[in-house]
Amino acid sequence: MRYIPNSPEERQEMLRGLGLGSAAELFDSIPADVLLKRQLDTPAALAESELLELFESMAAKNAAARRPSFLGAGAYSHYAPTIVDSLIQRSEFFTAYTPYQPEISQGTLQAIFEFQTLVCQLTGMDVANASMYDGSTAMAEAVLMAERVTRRSRVLVSAAVHPEYLQVAETYVAHAGIELGRLEVDEASGRTTLDPSALEKDVAAVVVQSPNFFGCVEELKSFAEQVHAAGALLVVVVTEAASLGLLRSPGACGADIVVAEGQSFGVPVSFGGPYVGLFATREKYARQIPGRLAGVAYDKEGRRGFVLTLATREQHIRREKATSNICTNEGLIALAATIYMTTLGRRGLQEVAEQCAQKAAYARRQISAIEGFSLPHSAPVFNEFVVRAPSDAASLLRRLAESHNVTGGLALSRYSPDRPNDFLVCVTETNRRADIDALVEGLKAS
Amino acid sequence: MTITKATTHVTQNEALVFERSQTGRRGYRLPALDVEETSPDELLPAELRREDDLEGVPELSEPDVVRHFTRISTWNYNIDLGLYPLGSCTMKYNSRLNEKVARIPGFANLHPLAPEEDAQGALQVMYELQQHLAEITGLPGVSLQPAAGAHGEMTGVMMIRAALDARDGTTSDEAQRRKLMLIPDSAHGTNPASAHLSGFTVKTIRSTSEGLTDLEHLRELCAAGEVAGLMLTNPNTCGIFERNIREICDIVHGAGGLVYMDGANMNALVGVARPGDMGVDVIHLNLHKTFSTPHGGGGPGSGPCCCTAELEPFLPVPRVVKTGAAAYKLDSERPQSIGRVKAFYGNFGMHLRALAYILTHGHDGLREATEAAVLNARYIAQGLAETFDRPFDSPPMHECLFTDKRQTRKGVHTLDIAKRLIDYGFHPMTIYFPLIVQGAMLIEPTESVGRAELQQFVDAMKEIAREAVEDAQTVLDAPHTTRVGRLDEAAAARKPVLRWRPAEKAAGA
Numbered sequence: 001m002r003y004i005p006n007s008p009e010e011r012q013e014m015l016r017g018l019g020l021g022s023a024a025e026l027f028d029s030i031p032a033d034v035l036l037k038r039q040l041d042t043p044a045a046l047a048e049s050e051l052l053e054l055f056e057s058m059a060a061k062n063a064a065a066r067r068p069s070f071l072g073a074g075a076y077s078h079y080a081p082t083i084v085d086s087l088i089q090r091s092e093f094f095t096a097y098t099p100y101q102p103e104i105s106q107g108t109l110q111a112i113f114e115f116q117t118l119v120c121q122l123t124g125m126d127v128a129n130a131s132m133y134d135g136s137t138a139m140a141e142a143v144l145m146a147e148r149v150t151r152r153s154r155v156l157v158s159a160a161v162h163p164e165y166l167q168v169a170e171t172y173v174a175h176a177g178i179e180l181g182r183l184e185v186d187e188a189s190g191r192t193t194l195d196p197s198a199l200e201k202d203v204a205a206v207v208v209q210s211p212n213f214f215g216c217v218e219e220l221k222s223f224a225e226q227v228h229a230a231g232a233l234l235v236v237v238v239t240e241a242a243s244l245g246l247l248r249s250p251g252a253c254g255a256d257i258v259v260a261e262g263q264s265f266g267v268p269v270s271f272g273g274p275y276v277g278l279f280a281t282r283e284k285y286a287r288q289i290p291g292r293l294a295g296v297a298y299d300k301e302g303r304r305g306f307v308l309t310l311a312t313r314e315q316h317i318r319r320e321k322a323t324s325n326i327c328t329n330e331g332l333i334a335l336a337a338t339i340y341m342t343t344l345g346r347r348g349l350q351e352v353a354e355q356c357a358q359k360a361a362y363a364r365r366q367i368s369a370i371e372g373f374s375l376p377h378s379a380p381v382f383n384e385f386v387v388r389a390p391s392d393a394a395s396l397l398r399r400l401a402e403s404h405n406v407t408g409g410l411a412l413s414r415y416s417p418d419r420p421n422d423f424l425v426c427v428t429e430t431n432r433r434a435d436i437d438a439l440v441e442g443l444k445a446s
Numbered sequence: 447m448t449i450t451k452a453t454t455h456v457t458q459n460e461a462l463v464f465e466r467s468q469t470g471r472r473g474y475r476l477p478a479l480d481v482e483e484t485s486p487d488e489l490l491p492a493e494l495r496r497e498d499d500l501e502g503v504p505e506l507s508e509p510d511v512v513r514h515f516t517r518i519s520t521w522n523y524n525i526d527l528g529l530y531p532l533g534s535c536t537m538k539y540n541s542r543l544n545e546k547v548a549r550i551p552g553f554a555n556l557h558p559l560a561p562e563e564d565a566q567g568a569l570q571v572m573y574e575l576q577q578h579l580a581e582i583t584g585l586p587g588v589s590l591q592p593a594a595g596a597h598g599e600m601t602g603v604m605m606i607r608a609a610l611d612a613r614d615g616t617t618s619d620e621a622q623r624r625k626l627m628l629i630p631d632s633a634h635g636t637n638p639a640s641a642h643l644s645g646f647t648v649k650t651i652r653s654t655s656e657g658l659t660d661l662e663h664l665r666e667l668c669a670a671g672e673v674a675g676l677m678l679t680n681p682n683t684c685g686i687f688e689r690n691i692r693e694i695c696d697i698v699h700g701a702g703g704l705v706y707m708d709g710a711n712m713n714a715l716v717g718v719a720r721p722g723d724m725g726v727d728v729i730h731l732n733l734h735k736t737f738s739t740p741h742g743g744g745g746p747g748s749g750p751c752c753c754t755a756e757l758e759p760f761l762p763v764p765r766v767v768k769t770g771a772a773a774y775k776l777d778s779e780r781p782q783s784i785g786r787v788k789a790f791y792g793n794f795g796m797h798l799r800a801l802a803y804i805l806t807h808g809h810d811g812l813r814e815a816t817e818a819a820v821l822n823a824r825y826i827a828q829g830l831a832e833t834f835d836r837p838f839d840s841p842p843m844h845e846c847l848f849t850d851k852r853q854t855r856k857g858v859h860t861l862d863i864a865k866r867l868i869d870y871g872f873h874p875m876t877i878y879f880p881l882i883v884q885g886a887m888l889i890e891p892t893e894s895v896g897r898a899e900l901q902q903f904v905d906a907m908k909e910i911a912r913e914a915v916e917d918a919q920t921v922l923d924a925p926h927t928t929r930v931g932r933l934d935e936a937a938a939a940r941k942p943v944l945r946w947r948p949a950e951k952a953a954g955a
Contacts, residue, residue, distance in 0.1 A: 001811040003539050004818045005896030011821055014897060018824050023817040026824065027718050029687045029841055034724045040717050042578045045808025048543055055802065059552025061567030064560030071557040074789055081474055083512055085549075088742075091526035092519035095540050098744040100532075101874050102935075103865065103928040106521035108743035114463050117945040121502050127944050130744065133593035136789035144643075164789040171762075171785035175607060175645025217494050248496050261789075270548075271568045272558030272790025273593065274746035286942065292744070297938035299931035309938045325639035328594040328734065332742025342463050343511050346503040348474040350496075355479055357489050362481035380490050398561065410559050433480040 001045075068435040069407040070363075072384045072426025073213070074135070074162050074239045075275075078352065079430050080266035084339045094332055102297070102307045108331065109306035112294040115338040122244040122341070122349075123258040124251020125280035129291040130308075131334040132277030132326065135239055135261025136165040139207065140172035141279065141290045141324055142235045142257045146205035147178050148288050148323065150233060154202045156181040158192040160212035162239055163415040169207075183208070190216035190377025190386065194223060199230035205257075209237040210250070215384030215424065216377055217247060224254025233257060241265055241278070242428070243382040245353030257281045266340030267333055276333035286310070290324030355429040356383035359436065363427045366440045373443060376422065384426045386412070389443075393423040396446050404442035406435065458929050460517040464946045467504035473511050502948060521929050522743070523873045529895050529903055531826075533845040533876035533888025534634070534683055536713050536735035538819075543806065544739070544799035553798060558790040562775050568794065569774035572766045575801045579752055582812070583712075583729055584722025587758030589765065590750045590792040595710060596636040597787060598730025598749025599677075603627070603644040604784045605728055605753065605760040606675045606704045612760075612782060624674035624702065628667055630659050632683045632880040637708060646674060653882055657684040657838035657847075659694060668701035679708040680721070683880040684838055685823070685845040685888070687714075695725025704728070704757075712736045713892070714820060714844035717813030721752075728753040733793075737800035748796035762787045818893035819844045822900055826889055829904035833911045837883045844892075850885035858914035858921050860885040865932065866913070866924035870906035 006014065015023065027035065046054065059065070069077065088094060092107055099105030099112075112130045119128035132138035143155050155173075157166055159182055166180075173180060183206070186193045192208050199206075206227045210218035220236060227234045236250035238260035250258040263275040281289055287310060295309035344352060360383040368375050372390035387409070389396050394411035401407055409425040416422075427436065486495075506514070523530070530537035548554070556568055576588035592598035610624055627646035629637050631653055638648045649667055652660040659678065667673065676698045680688045688694065695705050707721050707729040713736040715721070721729050733739045733748035741747075751761060763783045764776035776791070807815060820843055827836075827846035835851035850860040864874035864887070876888040891900060913921050925931065 001807060001814050001818075003541065003806075004815060004893050005899075006818060006821075010897055011818060014821055014825055018821075018828060023821065026817060026820045027687075029689055029843070030719050031689055031692070034692060034719050036717065036719055036723070040809040040812060041581050042809045042812065043805055045811050046805050048806075051543065051802060051805055052547070054805070055547045055550055055571075055798070056552075058567035058570050059550045061570070062552045062556045062560070062565050064564035065552045065554075065556040067564075069557055069560075071559050073559055075558050077555075077557070079476075081508075083508060087512065087515045087519075089545065090516070090519045091524045092522040093515075093524075094545075094740045094742050095525035096522045096743045097530065097532060097535055097537055097741045097873075101523075101864070101868070102933050103925050103930060104521070104523040104868055104873065105743075106929055107518040108522055110460075110462070110518050110521075111515070111743075113944075113946070117462075117464065118503065120945050121500065124498075133597060133746075134789055137593065137597070137787075162789065164786060167786040168788060171604070171787055172643075174604070174785070176643070177645075217490070221493075244496075245500070246490070246496060248494055249498070252497065268554040268795075269557045270554050271556045271560075271565065271794040272792070273788075274748075274793040274795050286944065293942070293944055295938045296943040297933035297935060299933050301931060303930045305930040305933045307933050307935050307938050309935065309942055309944075312939070321642075322635070322639040325596045325600055325636050325643055326594070327596045327636050328741075328745045328747040330593075330742075330746045331744030332740065333746055335743065339511065339515060342504055342506060342514070343473040343508065345467075345471075345473060345505045346500045347472060347505065348476070349503065350500060351476055355476060358479055358484055359481055361484040361489055380494060382490075401561065401564070407557070407560065407564075414559070429476060436481070 064407055067405050067407050070409045070425045070427060070439060071407055072240065073410045073424055074261060075269045075272065076240055076242065076264045076426065076428055077269060077430050078242060078264050078428050080340060081343045083343060084266040084336050087339050088332055088336050093335055099308060102305060106305055109294050111335050111338055113306050115334045116294060118338060118341045119278045119280050123280045124249030125258055126283040127286045127289060128278065128280040129289050129293055131329040132279050132291055133330060134273065134275040134277045135259060136168040138259035138277030138279045139165045139237050140169045142259045143169050143173060143178060144176060145257060145288055145290060146233045146235060149285055150204040152202050152204035153177055154179050154181055155205045155207060156183050156198060156203060157207040158183045158209060160185045160192050160214055161207060161209040161237055162213050165237065189379045190214045191218055191379045194226055196226060199226065199232065203230060203232045205233040205235050207235040207237060209239065211240060211243055211382045211384060214377055214386050215381040216379035217382060220250060220253035240382065242353050242356055245349035246357055247382060262337045265337035267336055274330060274333050276330040276337055288323060291326045291329055352429050356427065359431055360385065360427040363425060363436045366436065367443060370440065370444050383428060384424060386422050387425055389421045389423065392420050397423060399446055400442045404438055406439050406442060408439055457517045457520060460514060462946050463504045463506065463514060464502065466510060466514060467506060469505055471505045471507045471510065473506050473508040528871060529891060529899055530873045531875045531889045531891050533890040534710055535876065536890060536892060538738050538892040539894035540738055540740040544802040547802045548795045548798045566774055569766055571801055572797055573768055573774050575797050576766065578804050579731060579750055582716055583752040584720030585729060585752035586755055587753040587761055588750060589761040590797055591762045591788050592730065592749040592751060593788050593793050594745065594747035595730060595732040595749045596640060598751050599636055599640040599708065600643055601751045601762060601787050602706045602728040602730050603640050605757055606706060607644050608760040608782065608784050609704060609757055610674055624672050626672050627674055628676045630678065631882050633677060633679060634683065634708060634710065637677045641677065656840060657686045659688055661690055661693065664694065664697055668697055673698065673701045673703040675704040675706055677706045677708060679711060681711045681714045681843040684847050685842040686838060686840045687843055691724045710735060711844065714816065716816045718816050728757055733796050733800040737803045739796040739799040746793050746796060748793040760784055815893045822891040822893060822895060825900050826891055826904060830907055833908050845888055845890035847883060848887045849883055853911060853914040856914050856918045858918050860887050862921045862924060863910055866910045866921045867906060868925040869927050872903055872906060
């Protein structure tokens with residue numbers, strides 16, 4: 001096996017040095033009745049060239065990867081500058097472990113500190129952690145944190161939060177003594193409605209996504225005022241992080257916890273992962289935040305460095321009382337996002353967001369002008385919007401893929417069987433005008 | 447031209463991206479907007495727009511960014527540089543081939559919500575990986591959804607909760623519900639945290655003087671009658687195989703509980719023994735340990751769950767299933783499932799790498815890697831046996847455990863030995879874990895290191911032991927060769943600075 005340095009002969013010599021006759025004797029401490037007495041029934045070894053050929057042939061079956069696409073709904077196609085992938089492939093980054101020994105992990109630690117700062121700047125918050133698995137688990141952890149902070153047990157979640165995020169939260173709270181309530185969506189505007197009477201004394205938090213699952217930008221500021229008046233926390237979820245370059249930050253609107261999916265920042269859609277969850281909050285809740293944190297530290301000579309800090313919240317110190325069980329997070333993906341945000345920078349992040357919004361506005365105008373098609377929601381959007389088709393959206397999109405080689409969006413029936421004719425269209429800076437025009441032509445022809 | 451000595455080394459003193467920023471620098475260029483522009487007010491009402499112009503976000507050119515991240519990267523130790531003997535973390539070689547596989551455009555550019563019929567290749571990858579993991583663990587039900595080890599652990603423990611509720615009935619009195627999760631005192635800290643998150647109460651099982659689970663204590667705890675399950679790592683965190691594993695499983699099953707195995711150390715067993723044959727009900731695997739997907743400085747990981755046929759109905763949804771000769775689909779019609787633990791289907795990029803690892807090794811190579819890993823650990827155990835205290839006599843599996851007992855007489859502790867190893871060019875071992883062994887040093891070389899380098903490591907450890915006697919101060923002040931010395935972690939936690947702020951604001955804060 002070419003990944004094992006010691007040759008079979010060297011291994012024989014080493015075995016002799018240990019006084020063993022064969023490799024099998026290495027496992028003498030395992031009782032015979034649990035030893036596997038046959039070969040594993042997995043395929044025989046492949047050469048490098050054979051392996052690549054096999055994976056290329058499987059990749060070729062993913063026809064959707066080769067078509068222009070207007071899919072969003074939690075995973076977004078943005079252009080990543082070449083240096084992002086090139087830099088994260090440095091051995092020093094991708095083959096390093098969690099930075100437990102700070103003296104020889106300063107590269108990782110400084111990058112985490114930069115990531116935390118960038119997340120704070122974009123979300124408008126005070127403190128951010130070193131990352132979560134993804135946006136959905138970050139939202140579930142925010143729900144758990146809201147209970148810890150407020151000692152209240154009811155959390156109201158907008159029905160316009162990504163359906164899969166809601167499902168994850170349901171799993172996480174199943175045994176946590178937290179009850180999830182629901183905030184309905186106003187059909188005309190596409191925005192979440194918050195009935196003040198719903199904000200009873202036991203409400204720990206209100207969770208709202210903006211732009212929401214239907215693409216509509218929520219009125220976060222008025223939410224914050226009502227939620228705070230009830231002594232609860234406002235948790236804001238962002239699935240399309242590129243929107244932070246244009247929209248008022250959740251922090252500026254009064255959010256207490258902001259969680260986001262960071263995949264938009266230079267990370268490929270890769271059939272759903274690995275992505276990176278962003279988690280930010282107010283200074284006063286810093287010790288309640290789940291996951292890891294990098295902070296500034298100094299050595300005896302007064303040189304600045306970085307360490308993992310506030311570890312007393314973590315499970316290796318507090319075991320069952322830890323703020324979370326998260327250990328490994330998404331280090332390398334957080335690094336990709338850091339390099340992306342740094343490369344695009346102050347101007348580029350705004351320009352990308354502006355282009356997304358502009359192109360989406362163009363697509364909206366064109367699609368709404370097609371006979372039989374309409375836009376059911378009136379609220380402002382960023383780069384995603386719902387289209388109501390004259391017939392079943394799922395079959396319409398299937399025909400469109402076949403006839404015009406374009407993935408036109410996501411049929412909402414996947415999550416809401418009561419919306420058979422609606423589909424969600426997402427436009428980013430990577431969608432050229434020609435692609436949008438082709439989509440419009442295809443819809444007309446359908 | 448005279449060259450004067452530089453007083454500050456540019457690489458060693460690389461600042462933060464925020465400190466490097468210069469107004470007006472740019473590292474990107476977008477294509478020109480190719481649609482008719484919509485006026486700002488029509489696009490979005492002013493009250494919904496950002497007002498801060500992203501003040502503070504860096505402005506850098508492309509070479510600035512490349513130099514910055516390249517410079518700070520040189521401050522990291524990494525596997526490609528040498529031995530990374532972190533016990534239980536399994537830092538084995540990360541093949542470049544697997545990186546290439548994960549970047550094939552047909553996978554990297556595939557949207558998770560693409561129609562299933564147009565994503566068959568990706569579903570096939572997941573299905574085949576599931577099949578191989580089932581064979582390797584001897585547990586037929588597999589979900590690749592959990593994103594990391596602790597996530598898989600939580601999933602497995604929630605499945606135990608669901609299975610017990612299904613068996614005993616959820617209508618029964620809450621007080622009657624089995625709530626007790628047994629965890630050995632040597633377990634990883636995520637075990638109790640995951641159990642707690644799943645609504646269990648934790649009771650700790652003692653270890654014997656041999657470093658094994660105390661059967662008598664286990665029987666005693668099980669006799670109480672409300673045991674939901676046991677969370678066991680095997681080989682355990684002392685690097686020892688729990689030779690009573692079948693009996694342990696029998697005791698727990700006999701008491702009506704289920705057995706969860708923490709698969710963090712599965713790399714000691716692949717091709718040699720299978721948890722399913724030992725009586726284990728559910729296990730998580732760390733693809734980033736046993737199957738070499740890169741740790742990436744702290745993730746992404748991947749923590750698949752494998753379970754018995756009896757527990758399969760409780761696995762997270764959606765499941766990836768085969769519907770025909772070469773047809774695959776996502777199946778969410780599992781009414782007993784614990785639900786979803788992550789959006790979409792898991793860390794697919796890691797699934798690709800793990801499958802590539804399994805296919806590159808082949809069935810014989812998988813066993814060969816296990817043998818080579820255990821052999822290397824034995825080599826180190828033998829090499830250091832005379833110099834360092836061994837808390838347990840049993841022969842180690844893939845990792846070996848020592849303590850600082852002999853060195854503490856001169857005031858040198860495990861932390862000092864670890865820091866001094868850095869000066870010899872090695873990453874330190876896992877220290878102060880497991881918690882049951884005072885001054886623990888847990889060493890796991892993996893199969894990815896040759897004999898000469900193993901010996902260099904043994905020599906370095908012996909040299910440090912000699913220094914601890916003859917020149918303790920050198921060890922106590924280590925490391926001497928790094929960019930920064932030991933950092934004051936206590937001060938950092940007392941007054942945490944967790945983000946950069948502009949100088950004037952920081953001063954006022």
